[in-house]
Amino acid sequence: MFDEELNRLAASGGLRSIESFERREGPYIEIDGCRYIDFSSNDYLGLSHEPSLIERTMGVLASHGMGSGGSRLLGGANQLFDLLEEEIVKLLGTEAALVFGSGYQANLGIVTSLTTKGDTCIILDRLCHASIIDGVLLSKAKFYRFHHNDLDHLEDILRKKAHSFKRVVVVVESVYSMEGDIAPIREIIALKKRYGFVLVVDEAHAIGVFGEGGRGVVDGEEAASVDCIMGTFGKALGGHGAFCATSKALRDLLINRARSFIFSTALPVPVVAWDMEALAFTRTLDERRERLFRISKGLRRFLKERLGILSSSRSQIVPVIVGEAQRCLDISRQLRQRGIYLRAIRPPTVPPGTSRLRLSLSALHTDECISQLESCLEDVF
Numbered sequence: 001m002f003d004e005e006l007n008r009l010a011a012s013g014g015l016r017s018i019e020s021f022e023r024r025e026g027p028y029i030e031i032d033g034c035r036y037i038d039f040s041s042n043d044y045l046g047l048s049h050e051p052s053l054i055e056r057t058m059g060v061l062a063s064h065g066m067g068s069g070g071s072r073l074l075g076g077a078n079q080l081f082d083l084l085e086e087e088i089v090k091l092l093g094t095e096a097a098l099v100f101g102s103g104y105q106a107n108l109g110i111v112t113s114l115t116t117k118g119d120t121c122i123i124l125d126r127l128c129h130a131s132i133i134d135g136v137l138l139s140k141a142k143f144y145r146f147h148h149n150d151l152d153h154l155e156d157i158l159r160k161k162a163h164s165f166k167r168v169v170v171v172v173e174s175v176y177s178m179e180g181d182i183a184p185i186r187e188i189i190a191l192k193k194r195y196g197f198v199l200v201v202d203e204a205h206a207i208g209v210f211g212e213g214g215r216g217v218v219d220g221e222e223a224a225s226v227d228c229i230m231g232t233f234g235k236a237l238g239g240h241g242a243f244c245a246t247s248k249a250l251r252d253l254l255i256n257r258a259r260s261f262i263f264s265t266a267l268p269v270p271v272v273a274w275d276m277e278a279l280a281f282t283r284t285l286d287e288r289r290e291r292l293f294r295i296s297k298g299l300r301r302f303l304k305e306r307l308g309i310l311s312s313s314r315s316q317i318v319p320v321i322v323g324e325a326q327r328c329l330d331i332s333r334q335l336r337q338r339g340i341y342l343r344a345i346r347p348p349t350v351p352p353g354t355s356r357l358r359l360s361l362s363a364l365h366t367d368e369c370i371s372q373l374e375s376c377l378e379d380v381f
Contacts (some may be wrong), residue, residue: 008192013325014346025049027364029341036341037369039359044209044316045288046364047238053277060273068266073255076266084276088231088243091215091279093223096251099243099272101264103204103232104131108380109258110228110286111171119166123157125149125183128178129202130349133319136171148179151170151187158195169196174217175205178358180313186216189225200228209292209316213283237278241267276292288363293314295370296361302374307381318359319345320377328355331380338376 009015022030026046029038034296060080068076081099100106114120122136122143136143144161146153156169162168170192172183182336186202192199201218208214214236218226227256228246233239244254254261267275289372296316303309311322322328326342333344335357346355 009302011042013329016350023050027366027369028066028303031168031341034093037217037300037365037372039340039342039361039365039373040305040363041191042205042360043234043238043364044205044292044360044362045238045282045285045339046362047208047236047278047281050238050278050281053238053281056092057270057274060285061270064269064273066268066270068269068272070266071262071263071264074265076241078266078269080269080272080276081266084272084279085243087276087279088245091213091283092218092229092231092245093220094229094245094247096248097245098251098254098261099241099267099275100258100276101200101241101267103230103234103242104134105260105264106230106232106244107131107202108135108245109254110140110200111169112139112255113254114167114169114200114228115139115141116133116167117141118355119337120169121161121165121167122169123154123197124163124171125173127175127179128171129177131172132173136199137188142170148176149181149183151184152193155191155195155209158191158197158251160194162197168195169200171200171202173202173204175203175210175315175317177205177317178319178345178356180311180315180317182217182314182317185222185226192225197325198227199228200230202230204230204242205235205315205317206233207231208278208285209281209289214285216222216287233275233278237275237282239275239278240271241275265330285363290377292361292363295365295367299361299370299374303377306374306378316361318361320357322357323353325355328357331357334380335376338379340373340376 027037029037072078085097117140120141122141126145127148146157146158174183203216206216210217228244230244232242239378299318300311325346332344342357345358
């Protein structure tokens with residue numbers, strides 16, 4: 001029944017499959033007994049195998065077991081969740097926080113809770129993540145998309161449309177996951193002061209990496225002007241789950257309206273313990289953050305000067321736009337043959353004609369790892 005559809009995907013270079021690995025160790029990944037340098041992971045600070053975090057989490061596993069027992073509203077509200085949310089508030093300086101099972105669930109819950117059909121308008125950056133788009137569609141609210149990081153276009157929509165709605169919600173990401181560039185948060189906050197909209201900032205790829213102590217792109221003063229900060233534990237913090245840092249009133253609203261929170265089993269208790277320890281530990285990792293920025297800057301310079309490849313990236317995510325999906329797959333295979341693990345990113349993750357290699361850097365990548373990557377890129381390009 002579905003063969004024809006799968007064949008079409010294969011013919012277009014868009015057919016995906018799951019590739020399992022045996023283990024990941026430092027900057028390396030082992031697949032079918034072969035070791036590669038991994039440039040696809042979001043483990044930006046190398047915390048997923050941090051010995052001290054493993055030791056502390058094992059203690060919680062031994063004392064509390066694994067499963068949470070239910071949703072937070074029905075039997076799964078272990079006190080460790082409260083402590084984790086207190087750590088989030090301490091780091092970001094908001095009034096309150098609420099933990100979700102994943103970044104997808106968080107964005108879905110936030111967007112749908114902020115909107116009601118008929119009197120709410122959502123304005124989002126054209127490159128916002130699929131979880132945000134799905135939340136917008138599920139909300140059934142009127143929505144508009146502005147050109148990526150184009151404040152003139154955003155203001156034009158605000159000027160023409162905002163007055164027609166009781167509530168306007170603007171959603172952006174601080175670091176865009178496929179471009180690696182950064183939203184002009186201060187300028188967007190300035191627009192908020194003029195137009196009075198609700199501002200949601202997805203900091204999934206910034207928490208742990210940017211800002212003082214890893215607090216993200218939204219700094220202390222700016223946090224007071226952002227209504228919802230969404231962050232994840234499954235990237236730089238090496239754990240799992242996500243959160244919304246917000247006001248006490250909005251936290252209460254999420255508890256009562258966010259279906260992705262209400263109807264989901266709470267995170268396993270040892271995962272909550274890991275997230276809490278990682279959030280505190282990341283404040284001490286300035287050297288890793290500095291290294292990550294240094295190697296990211298060096299790689300962008302190499303791509304420009306040696307390969308003539310320009311990038312708008314200003315983060316640890318450095319895309320190399322290839323264009324056609326099949327060519328991107330071919331280049332990915334050639335890199336694999338040279339010991340580099342780098343998955344091809346194709347539609348619908350990115351728009352047609354913009355298939356790319358998404359170089360995802362980690363503080364664990366040694367200078368030798370970067371040199372080997374650059375040498376292999378020169379070979380295949």
